[in-house]
Amino acid sequence: MIKEISAAVTLILTLTFCSGIVVAEDLAEAILTPYRQKEIVPVENKQYKDECGSCHFAYQPGLLPTKSWEKLLTAEALKKHFGENAELDADTLKVIHDYAIANAADKSYHKRSRKISVATENMEAPLRVTEVRYIKRKHHEIPEKMIKGNKDVKSLSYCDACHTQANKGVFDEDTVKIPNYPNWDD
Ligand code: HEC
Ligand code: HEC
Structure with a gap:
């Protein structure tokens, strides 16, 4: 849906300004920004x-x-x-x-x-969320002892072991608690 709207806005802007697709895409981004949402849609099904x-x-x-x-x-x-x-x-x-x-x-x-x-x-197509570059990058500074070596986590795949609001689709830093490492961010 959003993709279609974005494409439509881009097209209208291209036609209006005849200034090329790149500029139009930037403008479409700017116009659509307030409609963007934070985080991730929770599971509703x-x-x-x-x-x-x-x-x-x-x-x-x-x-x-x-x-x-x-x-x-x-x-x-x-x-x-x-x-x-x-x-x-x-x-x-x-x-x-x-x-x-x-x-x-x-x-x-x-x-x-x-x-x-x-x-x-x-x-x-990655078969794992943990294979996605963006997700890897967000975790690469966490020492292995806090993940694999942590009996209450075991692997990065268990998002909800550390992200206390993962079920709501919220992954921001403020809601992270690594089990057995209360001061992980010191
Ligand atoms: C019978 C148990 C079982 C069920 C039911 C199950 N999974 Fe899994 N799933 C697993 C196991 C085991 C792994 C691997 C976890 C690991 O590597 O530690 C996994 C991993 C995954 C991963 C990759 C996670 C990552 O990034 O490492 C995804 C995505 C996934 N499952 C989606 C689903 C979906 C969607 C369904 C429903 C259709 C589902 N699973 C049902 C057992 C299950
Ligand atoms: C061992 C605990 C742990 C597990 C398991 C874990 N994370 Fe994280 N995650 C963290 C920590 C800690 C951070 C914050 C890193 C930092 O900013 O220094 C983080 C950051 C993130 C961020 C970026 C947050 C931001 O504000 O930029 C996302 C997105 C994220 N994790 C998603 C996931 C997903 C999806 C999974 C499961 C596939 C997962 N995480 C599994 C600990 C974990």
């Missing part, structure tokens, strides 16, 4: 939340681009989902697949999703 939140945190669709969800959410792929069987019946799979695709990072104007969308544009 109950089936997604239940089925995809039973083994781990229910990753918001806005954490990965469309091309990733297309690979992850097929009947075949779910049978061998990171070494687990996460099979779904065909009807449930369709609901979850369509929900994820409709809310993927590249369809969202929320801040984190935009960053993820840009970071994954020119790469093969």
